[in-house]
Amino acid sequence: MEVKKLEINGFRNLNNFSINFGDKKNLIFGVNGSGKTSVIEALFLLGFGKSFLPVNKKELVNFNASGFFVKAEILNKSGENTLTARLEKSFYMQANSEKAVFSQTSHYLYPLxxxxxNYNYYIDYMAYFRKLMDRFIHGVHSLYLHDVLRYNNILKQKNYLLKNLGKSINHSELNSWNTVLAESGCKIVKKRMAFINQLNDMIGEIFRFDLKINYFPALLTTAALSENSIFNDLCLIKNSEINRKRSLLGPQRDRFDIMVSGKKVQLFSSGEKKKYLMMIFAAYIDLFRKERNDYPVFLIDDYDAAMDENNLNFLMDHFSKIQIIATSVAKNEKFGHLFELKKEN
Ligand SMILES: Nc1ncnc2c1ncn2[C@@H]1O[C@H](COP(=O)(O)OP(=O)(O)OP(=O)(O)O)[C@@H](O)[C@H]1O
Ligand SMILES: [Mg+2]
Known part of the structure; x- marks a missing residue:
């Protein structure tokens, strides 16, 4: 897939902004505060219905505007399509002028x-890496994020109950939340397990290098994983959860360890960590291609931050087939299409 044109109005510092991208390597360069990350954020919004930053959608509206409008023309294997995201009285997205939810828009545009x-967040904060893996899985199983949202909604209600239990514990209500959590959690854990296996196989196939992700579901046992086994785990931990007033098991606490030659990736230098993460992204791109017969659009913010020439060449060579939209404060002629953003944009 490929973004041909992007139009933005009233979003962050971008007003009456329009850009025609090339089909391969694009670089948006400009001084700090010119709006480079905001362009990337607008593309992400079209794919996922939200920012990659923890902000409320209203905060994305330009200080002098009452709403925002983002529109992209996308070419993918189903032809040319248009996606829009608007915040007027409320937020909504459209695919080819029909209202759409994010599981539909990511069918046309999957922004990677x-x-x-900020790549170190993925390594230092498990919640970030977990979210990244969830977005990865969503790219190849379009209903997966609905499972995650459903699970999170149920979990919220269970946690509310645990906080408010006080002296009169409603065991039957807790049991019924655990029943639906077990059913919904089982789907998530199984999909995560299968996906991490596929991703590890792809890493091995492409790089023939000892880099792998170990997945540890936050359950008492994963030997014979089923809705029943998860429900039994939740029963075993029930008293501790009541005492601690919160949920202690389940996909929201799953762990993923990135291992390089048997060592945790945290032990490597920041440039090395970046390269290993890039390898994971590269393997994902090939997996995406295998599953969807298409490529995602690769958005790389501040692409050259802490990257030496070798890593940069790796990036350029390895991602030669897909559309890259990168940003940097510096111009680089290695990119076929260069766009300069000025501060007043
Ligand atoms: N809602 C908003 N309305 C208007 N301007 C905003 C809004 N939110 C952020 N800005 C401003 O938009 C500008 C562009 O921010 P952005 O992060 O896109 O810049 P950048 O080009 O990526 O800069 P850097 O090189 O520092 O990463 C900043 O000056 C920021 O303060
Ligand atoms: Mg930026």
Whole structure:
């Protein structure tokens, strides 16, 4: 898939903004505060219905505007399509002028986002990596994020109950939340397990290098995983959860360890960590291609932050087939299409 044209109005510092991208390597360069990350954020919004930053949608509206409008023309294997995201009285998205939810828009545009200056979050904060894996899985199983949202909604209600239990514990209500959590959680854990296996196989196939992700579901046992086994785990932990007033098991606490030659990736230098993460992204791109017979659009913010020439060449060579939309403060002629953003945009 490929973004041919992007139009933005009233979004962050971008007003009456329009850009025609090339089909391969695009670089948006400009001084700090010119709006580079905002362009990437607008593309991410079209794919996922939200920002990659923890902000309320209203905060994305330009200080002097009452709403925003983002529109992209996309070419993918189903032809040319238009996606729009608007915030007027409320937020809504459209695919070819029909209202759409994010599981439909990511069918047309799947933005694969890598922040080259904040990549260490994926390594240092498990919640970030878990979200990244969830977005990856969503790219190849379009209903997966609905499962995750459903699970999170149920979990919220269970946690509410645990906080408010006080002296009169409603065991039957807790049991019924655990029943639906077990059913919904089982789907998530099974999909995560299968996906991590596929991703590890792809890493091995492409790089023939000892890099793998170990997945540890936050359950008492995963030997014979089923809705029943998860429900039994939740029963075993029930008293501790009541005492601690919160949920202690389930996909929201799953762990993923990135291992390089048997060592945790945390032990490597920041440039090495970036390269290993890039390898994971590269393997994902090939997996995406295998599953969807298409490529995602690769968004790389501050692509050259802390990257030496070798890593940069790796990036350029390895991602030669897909559309890249990268940003940097510096111009680089290695990109076929260069766009300069000025501060007043
Ligand atoms: N809602 C908003 N309305 C208007 N301007 C905003 C809004 N939100 C953020 N900005 C401003 O938009 C500008 C562009 O921010 P952005 O993060 O896109 O810049 P950038 O080009 O990526 O900069 P850097 O090189 O520092 O990463 C900043 O000056 C920021 O303060
Ligand atoms: Mg930026």
């Amino acid at each position: 986002f890598f922040s080259s200056s």
